[in-house]
Amino acid sequence: MTTIQEQIQQKEGIRPLDVNAEIILETRGLAKHFELAGGFLGFGNKPTLKAVDGIDVIVRAGETVGLVGESGCGKSTTAKLLLGLEKPTAGQIFFKGEDFTKMSRAAKRDYRKNVQAVFQDPWSSLNPRMRVKSIVAEPLQIVTKMTKGEIGTRVSEVLEEVGLNAYQANLYPHEFSGGQRQRIGVARALALNPEVMILDEPVSALDVSIRAQILNLLVDLQKEHNLAYLMIAHNLATVRYMCHTTAVMYLGGIKEIGDSEPIFSNPLHPYTQALISAALPSHPDIEREEIILPGEVPSPVDPPSGCTFNPRCPVKIGDVCEQWAPGLTEEETSHWVSCHLYGDAKERFDAGEAIPAAAVEDDA
Amino acid sequence: MVDSPEQDRVESGDYSDREDADRDGFGPSTVQDDVILELKNLRTYFQTSYGTVKAVDGVSYHVKRGETLGVVGESGSGKSVTALSIMRLIPSPPGYIVGGEVILDGQNVLDLSDNEMAKIRGSKVGMILQDPMTALNPVFNIENQVGEAIRIHQNLKGQSLVDKIIHSLRQVRIPAAESRMKDFPHQLSGGMRQRVVGAISISCAPIVLIADEPTTALDVTIQAGYLRLLKEIQAETGVGIIFITHDFGIVAKMCDRVAVMYAGRIVETGDVRQIFNEPSHPYSEALLASVPKLEERTQRLYSIEGQPPPLFDLPPGCPFAPRCEYAQDVCRDVYPVRSEIDENHTASCWKLLDFDISKADPEELAAAQSVSVTAVAEEQLQEAEAVAD
Ligand SMILES: Nc1ncnc2c1ncn2[C@@H]1O[C@H](COP(=O)(O)OP(=O)(O)OP(=O)(O)O)[C@@H](O)[C@H]1O
Ligand SMILES: Nc1ncnc2c1ncn2[C@@H]1O[C@H](COP(=O)(O)OP(=O)(O)O)[C@@H](O)[C@H]1O
Ligand code: SF4
Ligand code: SF4
Ligand SMILES: [Mg+2]
Numbered sequence: 001m002t003t004i005q006e007q008i009q010q011k012e013g014i015r016p017l018d019v020n021a022e023i024i025l026e027t028r029g030l031a032k033h034f035e036l037a038g039g040f041l042g043f044g045n046k047p048t049l050k051a052v053d054g055i056d057v058i059v060r061a062g063e064t065v066g067l068v069g070e071s072g073c074g075k076s077t078t079a080k081l082l083l084g085l086e087k088p089t090a091g092q093i094f095f096k097g098e099d100f101t102k103m104s105r106a107a108k109r110d111y112r113k114n115v116q117a118v119f120q121d122p123w124s125s126l127n128p129r130m131r132v133k134s135i136v137a138e139p140l141q142i143v144t145k146m147t148k149g150e151i152g153t154r155v156s157e158v159l160e161e162v163g164l165n166a167y168q169a170n171l172y173p174h175e176f177s178g179g180q181r182q183r184i185g186v187a188r189a190l191a192l193n194p195e196v197m198i199l200d201e202p203v204s205a206l207d208v209s210i211r212a213q214i215l216n217l218l219v220d221l222q223k224e225h226n227l228a229y230l231m232i233a234h235n236l237a238t239v240r241y242m243c244h245t246t247a248v249m250y251l252g253g254i255k256e257i258g259d260s261e262p263i264f265s266n267p268l269h270p271y272t273q274a275l276i277s278a279a280l281p282s283h284p285d286i287e288r289e290e291i292i293l294p295g296e297v298p299s300p301v302d303p304p305s306g307c308t309f310n311p312r313c314p315v316k317i318g319d320v321c322e323q324w325a326p327g328l329t330e331e332e333t334s335h336w337v338s339c340h341l342y343g344d345a346k347e348r349f350d351a352g353e354a355i356p357a358a359a360v361e362d363d364a
Numbered sequence: 365m366v367d368s369p370e371q372d373r374v375e376s377g378d379y380s381d382r383e384d385a386d387r388d389g390f391g392p393s394t395v396q397d398d399v400i401l402e403l404k405n406l407r408t409y410f411q412t413s414y415g416t417v418k419a420v421d422g423v424s425y426h427v428k429r430g431e432t433l434g435v436v437g438e439s440g441s442g443k444s445v446t447a448l449s450i451m452r453l454i455p456s457p458p459g460y461i462v463g464g465e466v467i468l469d470g471q472n473v474l475d476l477s478d479n480e481m482a483k484i485r486g487s488k489v490g491m492i493l494q495d496p497m498t499a500l501n502p503v504f505n506i507e508n509q510v511g512e513a514i515r516i517h518q519n520l521k522g523q524s525l526v527d528k529i530i531h532s533l534r535q536v537r538i539p540a541a542e543s544r545m546k547d548f549p550h551q552l553s554g555g556m557r558q559r560v561v562g563a564i565s566i567s568c569a570p571i572v573l574i575a576d577e578p579t580t581a582l583d584v585t586i587q588a589g590y591l592r593l594l595k596e597i598q599a600e601t602g603v604g605i606i607f608i609t610h611d612f613g614i615v616a617k618m619c620d621r622v623a624v625m626y627a628g629r630i631v632e633t634g635d636v637r638q639i640f641n642e643p644s645h646p647y648s649e650a651l652l653a654s655v656p657k658l659e660e661r662t663q664r665l666y667s668i669e670g671q672p673p674p675l676f677d678l679p680p681g682c683p684f685a686p687r688c689e690y691a692q693d694v695c696r697d698v699y700p701v702r703s704e705i706d707e708n709h710t711a712s713c714w715k716l717l718d719f720d721i722s723k724a725d726p727e728e729l730a731a732a733q734s735v736s737v738t739a740v741a742e743e744q745l746q747e748a749e750a751v752a753d
């Protein structure tokens with residue numbers, strides 16, 4: 001009889017990040033602005049909603065990058081941009097160094113094959129009228145020229161990899177529990193042997209008791225196939241468990257990004273500090289001093305000028321925060337932050353230096 | 365465990381102090397008056413085409429004034445049905461409360477007429493549900509909805525009613541209550557809407573508030589604000605809270621005591637620190653080991669394989685046995701008896717008795733089996749159905 005604690009110790013979690021691993025996915029200044037209906041009688045400026053407003057992210061082979069932030073900050077829109085489901089308003093997406101917009105048709109097809117997704121809701125993301133084997137086979141039929149026999153073999157392979165039995169291939173989605181359905185979703189994404197998986201809240205809709213099953217499955221698959229993950233989550237503890245790198249988003253922008261460990265043990269951005277302070281403790285003896293932010297997240301239609309966090313920032317340092325948008329500064333090794341508390345922007349601002357509001361790059 | 369009173373009882377064979385001293389495993393309720401709600405052996409079954417769903421099968425717990433009891437367990441374990449039974453809001457058919465007592469403020473609410481119960485609902489006991497949208501009516505503004513709740517129980521009109529509405533909204537920290545109360549639900553954010561539901565539930569100063577996963581749909585910072593608000597209201601009013609959740613983080617932050625539920629029964633009860641420091645039922649231990657920590661990186665999570673058994677076809681022994689690392693033959697055959705680990709800390713598991721059935725108190729053993737021995741319950745169910753027809 002092994003105890004639960006022994007069981008855990010026999011297995012390993014995520015593998016440490018290899019900083020020299022190939023960069024699989026990269027975004028530069030990626031933005032998505034939605035034009036909303038409105039304007040005066042159809043004239044004049046239509047309001048635009050800045051869902052994603054210029055983000056730079058790098059994902060390496062075998063790495064998980066976590067995107068965290070509150071509802072509406074642009075996480076899923078980022079995922080859709082990377083999946084080619086939305087067209088960027090500005091910025092670029094590179095796949096292994098190649099600019100997506102400049103890719104040939106064949107290369108774009110290859111991109112779609114290599115970048116797969118697992119979504120939050122295993123109840124609605126699977127077609128209820130299809131048997132599991134058809135659900136998993138579908139991407140293979142559409143994208144590859146595999147024969148029926150080859151497809152059948154591949155389907156059995158991936159179903160086994162995600163821990164489902166061969167006989168279950170003939171069942172329909174409603175015959176599975178939530179956790180099993182999410183396994184089917186993972187199998188479908190895995191079928192094409194992708195290099196990247198975009199995971200949009202893959203366990204939020206699942207019961208706590210089965211979240212760990214899926215998280216561990218993803219950890220093990222990553223190690224097995226050297227997969228790159230971009231994982232969206234709003235549970236900070238889950239991000240700390242899964243992600244080598246963490247990016248904190250607020251109103252369409254990245255406020256802090258870097259190795260997960262320093263971000264969680266030494267958060268630099270006032271927003272990250274507030275988020276972590278508000279997260280639930282893992283033990284009743286832990287009492288965190290909660291940083292209470294005034295007001296609500298402003299509308300992305302009319303985001304505040306300068307630092308978008310300035311109306312709610314408890315440690316705002318002055319007019320510079322309202323007028324100069326801070327860039328990302330590498331404050332310590334592999335730990336970037338977008339805030340005037342770091343760097344010399346305040347001195348330069350106070351000295352009357354004129355800098356265009358859009359790009360203040362601090363030299364730390 | 366060696367020095368536990370349970371062990372003493374087992375050794376001495378003296379159980380005379382057992383029954384009234386420790387009704388629900390939470391230990392003797394020393395100040396009887398402080399217990400404002402007590403469930404005794406509650407059983408709620410659903411009669412469905414696929415069988416009798418034993419959603420709640422012998423649940424006992426109590427709540428004292430000013431304290432928060434956390435009820436945890438995975439989805440389908442019977443947490444909400446227990447809560448709805450307290451409110452007597454079980455849809456019938458197919459659901460029937462087939463046994464037990466729900467003592468609210470000294471009175472068994474299961475004995476009350478529907479009219480009497482309607483008066484208690486919302487006044488003595490309030491409820492906050494997971495999805496605020498279903499609790500609010502989209503076509504009425506906030507003033508109307510809070511006002512309606514107050515009018516049912518208190519004879520207020522005109523300005524005094526408006527004052528009371530504003531007071532309730534201020535109590536849940538809605539800024540500019542006078543103007544915001546003219547808003548309709550869709551004009552409010554998710555966090556605000558949940559506050560309005562909170563205002564409705566506390567408007568008549570209930571003594572017990574049942575919060576059924578009220579913050580699951582909310583963002584981290586908004587959730588934190590809401591939890592803080594509940595604590596403040598509790599400090600102001602002394603309301604006893606039953607917090608139903610599957611999130612141990614909420615338990616750690618909010619609860620004084622915990623009841624862990626699995627497959628329609630309470631499998632472990634204790635003070636919050638006892639549960640976190642020494643989870644004694646394998647299910648509690650497994651659940652705690654399956655959640656990542658924020659404060660330090662968890663190396664590897666434990667994953668509980670499989671899923672809970674269907675409640676219409678429960679195995680004879682321990683319902684957790686198919687998923688339990690420690691299960692032995694006895695577990696699969698005989699429902700485990702409750703053991704006392706420490707003062708106020710009990711769990712129902714054979715491991716705590718070294719899988720030795722002879723170490724079990726015969727009465728407890730019989731009681732544990734009879735929970736599901738449905739001769740009595742089946743009979744009651746048939747009676748209830750006959751009455752309903
Ligand atoms: N097709 C669209 N048209 C207009 N606005 C949109 C569209 N899609 C998203 N948005 C807006 O863009 C912003 C970002 O949305 P997104 O779905 O990316 O948020 P999110 O971070 O994934 O939030 P959540 O945590 O709630 O999933 C929101 O304000 C949203 O309302
Ligand atoms: N109206 C109903 N008819 C049949 N079964 C029901 C009904 N309501 C609840 N149940 C069953 O009762 C069990 C407990 O449900 P519930 O109390 O809602 O669980 P939870 O612990 O997630 O709150 C589940 O198996 C559920 O399917
Ligand atoms: S730039 Fe200014 S307002 Fe923005 S987070 Fe930093 S201190 Fe706060
Ligand atoms: S009684 Fe047996 S199967 Fe049930 S929890 Fe205890 S050890 Fe596991
Ligand atoms: Mg989203």
Ligand SMILES: [Mg+2]
Binds near residue numbers: 443
């Ligand atoms: Mg429920």
